[in-house]
Amino acid sequence: MTRKQKRLSVIVAGLAFLGAATGLTFYALGQKASYFYMPADLTTTSVQPGQRIRLGGLVEKGTIQRGQGATVGFSVTDTQKSVKVMYTGILPDLFREEQGVITEGAFGPDGVFVADSVLAKHDENYMPKEVADGLKAKGVWQESKSE
Amino acid sequence: MVETGHFALVLAFALALVQALVPLFGARTGNSRMMAVGGPVAVIGFALTVLSFATLATAYASSDFSVANVWENSHSLQPLIYKITGTWGNHEGSMLLWVLILTFFGALVAVFGGNLPATLRANVLAVQGAIGATFFLFILTTSNPFIRMNPAPIEGRDLNPILQDLGLAIHPPLLYLGYVGFSICFSFSVAALIEGRIDASWARWVRPWALVAWMFLTGGIAMGSYWAYYELGWGGFWFWDPVENASFMPWLAGTALLHSAIVMEKRSALKIWTLLLAILTFSLSLLGTFLVRSGVLTSVHAFATDPTRGVFILSMLTLFIGGSLALFALRASRLTAGGLFHPISREGALILNNLFLTTATATVLIGTLYPLALEAITGDKISVGAPFFNLTFGPLMVPLLVVVPFGPLLAWKRGDLLAVAQRLMAAFAAALLAVLVTALFIDGASAFAALGVGLAFWLICGALTDLAVKSGFGTVAPDVMLSRLVGLPRSVFGTALAHFGLGLTTLGIVGTLCFGTEKILSIRVGETVELSGQTLRFEGLYPSQGPNYSEDRGRFALLGADGSSTSEITSAKRLYPVRQMTTTESGIKTIGFSQLYLSLGDQATDGSVVVRLWWKPLVTLIWGGGLVMMAGAAMSLMDRRLRVGAPSRRRKATGAVPAASLP
Numbered sequence: 001m002t003r004k005q006k007r008l009s010v011i012v013a014g015l016a017f018l019g020a021a022t023g024l025t026f027y028a029l030g031q032k033a034s035y036f037y038m039p040a041d042l043t044t045t046s047v048q049p050g051q052r053i054r055l056g057g058l059v060e061k062g063t064i065q066r067g068q069g070a071t072v073g074f075s076v077t078d079t080q081k082s083v084k085v086m087y088t089g090i091l092p093d094l095f096r097e098e099q100g101v102i103t104e105g106a107f108g109p110d111g112v113f114v115a116d117s118v119l120a121k122h123d124e125n126y127m128p129k130e131v132a133d134g135l136k137a138k139g140v141w142q143e144s145k146s147e
Numbered sequence: 148m149v150e151t152g153h154f155a156l157v158l159a160f161a162l163a164l165v166q167a168l169v170p171l172f173g174a175r176t177g178n179s180r181m182m183a184v185g186g187p188v189a190v191i192g193f194a195l196t197v198l199s200f201a202t203l204a205t206a207y208a209s210s211d212f213s214v215a216n217v218w219e220n221s222h223s224l225q226p227l228i229y230k231i232t233g234t235w236g237n238h239e240g241s242m243l244l245w246v247l248i249l250t251f252f253g254a255l256v257a258v259f260g261g262n263l264p265a266t267l268r269a270n271v272l273a274v275q276g277a278i279g280a281t282f283f284l285f286i287l288t289t290s291n292p293f294i295r296m297n298p299a300p301i302e303g304r305d306l307n308p309i310l311q312d313l314g315l316a317i318h319p320p321l322l323y324l325g326y327v328g329f330s331i332c333f334s335f336s337v338a339a340l341i342e343g344r345i346d347a348s349w350a351r352w353v354r355p356w357a358l359v360a361w362m363f364l365t366g367g368i369a370m371g372s373y374w375a376y377y378e379l380g381w382g383g384f385w386f387w388d389p390v391e392n393a394s395f396m397p398w399l400a401g402t403a404l405l406h407s408a409i410v411m412e413k414r415s416a417l418k419i420w421t422l423l424l425a426i427l428t429f430s431l432s433l434l435g436t437f438l439v440r441s442g443v444l445t446s447v448h449a450f451a452t453d454p455t456r457g458v459f460i461l462s463m464l465t466l467f468i469g470g471s472l473a474l475f476a477l478r479a480s481r482l483t484a485g486g487l488f489h490p491i492s493r494e495g496a497l498i499l500n501n502l503f504l505t506t507a508t509a510t511v512l513i514g515t516l517y518p519l520a521l522e523a524i525t526g527d528k529i530s531v532g533a534p535f536f537n538l539t540f541g542p543l544m545v546p547l548l549v550v551v552p553f554g555p556l557l558a559w560k561r562g563d564l565l566a567v568a569q570r571l572m573a574a575f576a577a578a579l580l581a582v583l584v585t586a587l588f589i590d591g592a593s594a595f596a597a598l599g600v601g602l603a604f605w606l607i608c609g610a611l612t613d614l615a616v617k618s619g620f621g622t623v624a625p626d627v628m629l630s631r632l633v634g635l636p637r638s639v640f641g642t643a644l645a646h647f648g649l650g651l652t653t654l655g656i657v658g659t660l661c662f663g664t665e666k667i668l669s670i671r672v673g674e675t676v677e678l679s680g681q682t683l684r685f686e687g688l689y690p691s692q693g694p695n696y697s698e699d700r701g702r703f704a705l706l707g708a709d710g711s712s713t714s715e716i717t718s719a720k721r722l723y724p725v726r727q728m729t730t731t732e733s734g735i736k737t738i739g740f741s742q743l744y745l746s747l748g749d750q751a752t753d754g755s756v757v758v759r760l761w762w763k764p765l766v767t768l769i770w771g772g773g774l775v776m777m778a779g780a781a782m783s784l785m786d787r788r789l790r791v792g793a794p795s796r797r798r799k800a801t802g803a804v805p806a807a808s809l810p
Contacts, residue, residue: 010490021506021543024538024539024542025510025514027538028534028535028539029514029531029535032531032534032535032538033518033529033530034529034532035527035529036529036530054528054530069667070667088667089667089748090731090757090759091749093720093728093729093730093731094729104530
């Protein structure tokens with residue numbers, strides 16, 4: 001091979017590598033990213049059982065039930081609709097009634113959302129941003145709650 | 148008196164403007180007196196920033212609640228150490244720490260840069276001054292920590308309890324030393340572009356700075372990871388959270404920079420690429436600052452959200468990243484390219500390293516920014532987490548780790564792959580043995596896990612092979628070998644140590660992810676629980692009182708083989724009454740390199756408590772490997788050739804005749 005051909009083959013190999021990496025990245029974004037929904041969004045979008053999503057809203061008052069062992073049930077609401085969530089594990093320290101929460105998991109065949117992670121705020125002053133934006137969009141945001 | 152601090156900050160801003168403009172103008176017009184202004188101004192600016200920071204820290208230490216920032220983030224009952232670290236446990240104070248470190252590095256260039264060509268020194272200080280001026284302006288206009296309150300409140304609102312930890316004393320300063328340390332590499336690059344030439348002293352300066360910054364960034368990330376691991380009570384060491392990615396991207400790019408700078412220094416090749424990497428690395432540091440500080444992300448780091456700050460930081464980002472890249476596009480063609488080499492060579496291996504690391508950086512960047520872009524464009528909110536990064540980042544890292552041991556053993560210009568492979572036979576055998584032992588003797592080990600362990604041993608033994616080969620192990624008498632080993636350049640040890648540390652971290656990650664076990668259960672007093680051969684007995688909940696919190700300590704006895712208690716693990720639920728905030732203090736028992744991790748959950752009405760228990764094999768190696776990598780960087784810095792300000796044999800020549808001058 002001449003020097004020119006060598007250089008060309010190196011460049012082609014490099015571009016092929018970058019192309020493969022880009023392809024994989026966008027494939028992964030399509031497959032592995034989980035969408036965020038509020039309960040009322042679920043009436044307009046179809047989410048298949050087993051599809052991983054993030055469900056956010058407020059923990060509905062009076063719905064927290066401690067079941068067997070470490071399993072907890074509660075409802076997530078955006079004040080229009082609410083969804084029942086089951087979670088096994090330790091709830092975050094700032095998990096409380098009528099506080100913002102994001103749960104991640106998938107719907108079971110019975111329509112109950114089975115979460116494998118529950119996120120609350122890191123700080124008592126702030127609500128998870130997605131939840132705050134969602135509540136604002138639905139017109140139920142109370143400024144007093146967020147400071 | 149915080150007004151002194153405020154005044155000092157305003158003066159520092161004015162001086163930064165002088166530092167940005169006067170030396171730059173001097174360098175253009177060849178006025179040596181104007182160029183000389185940069186040095187003293189940088190040192191005085193640093194002194195003023197120290198004064199400013201010290202007054203704020205004093206206000207915190209003395210609980211001066213007439214200062215709004217202190218009132219919002221401190222409390223008189225806090226232990227003194229958390230009062231002081233609270234100085235940077237908030238947005239305003241942490242920005243002040245950022246700029247303090249920036250002026251510190253600028254002053255270092257001013258003090259130790261005596262042997263730099265005068266115009267390069269002037270331009271570097273000017274760029275540093277410009278960055279400093281923007282950040283001073285940002286602090287003074289949008290994030291002023293010195294605002295008073297009248298009347299002064301009697302008591303403060305307490306520091307976020309999650310931050311009341313020793314981690315706050317270590318993680319942010321280390322991280323910022325890393326982030327901001329790359330600003331020197333950035334300033335050198337922009338200065339080289341302004342001058343339109345890269346000379347030999349440029350290369351000799353950039354590499355040690357990249358090493359220093361990289362060393363601190365490694366420590367900052369490792370410490371942040373360990374802090375999150377024990378403080379948040381979720382038992383994970385890395386969450387692929389955007390904020391973590393924000394610090395990881397400059398680390399990946401900085402690692403690439405470190406390696407390409409070697410090629411540049413030794414072989415005068417890859418100059419333009421190294422320069423671009425230096426710009427990109429600091430740009431990613433700035434982007435990280437933007438992501439963390441502007442409030443576009445929800446995290447423990449987003450202390451407060453204020454839209455004006457976001458807009459300001461975004462403009463700053465556009466100015467510096469856009470400006471430097473535009474300058475690069477205009478001027479890069481003027482720089483001459485370096486020497487030629489064969490693909491199979493040390494240079495080739497380092498380019499491969501750069502290809503993988505920059506692609507990995509890009510993957511993390513896309514995964515971090517894509518959700519923000521998508522939300523801005525379509526309004527859809529998505530989260531990109533571990534599944535995405537496992538699929539994209541993982542496949543990029545594995546081949547890179549496989550080729551790491553080859554790099555240091557290949558010769559410059561033209562290497563012999565076969566000879567290197569033969570030298571690595573022992574390391575390969577050790578890795579193979581590790582795979583077999585894991586697959587055959589550890590229950591439940593998947594093929595993936597066995598290969599992961601093998602990869603870690605391959606890295607560890609590969610690093611040792613490097614030292615063995617270079618000291619002539621097996622070919623010369625033991626005493627000769629020993630004296631050769633001692634006589635090896637410190638940078639060879641540095642490389643071996645850093646790669647060894649990488650192997651340890653890999654081993655820790657594989658061990659924790661593939662062999663870790665966990666249990667969630669509710670437990671009553673007197674009951675026992677068994678996990679991976681460790682037996683714990685719940686001894687009960689005991690209330691206790693801290694200086695500014697009350698807690699319920701769950702005590703667990705670790706039982707020996709005969710059923711007697713050998714040691715105790717406690718995990719607590721703490722209530723900080725000022726903020727009405729509960730935190731969980733996890734209980735951790737280190738056994739060998741592994742840890743038993745216990746996190747206390749809620750108490751049920753029947754007296755039982757929910758407990759989450761993890762067995763984390765080899766988990767401490769994850770951060771231990773980080774420390775070894777830091778030691779490698781420190782060792783490399785001790786190399787006489789690289790020591791900042793060390794006299795060079797070529798010094799006289801470089802001052803007068805640039806290695807790559809303009810046509």
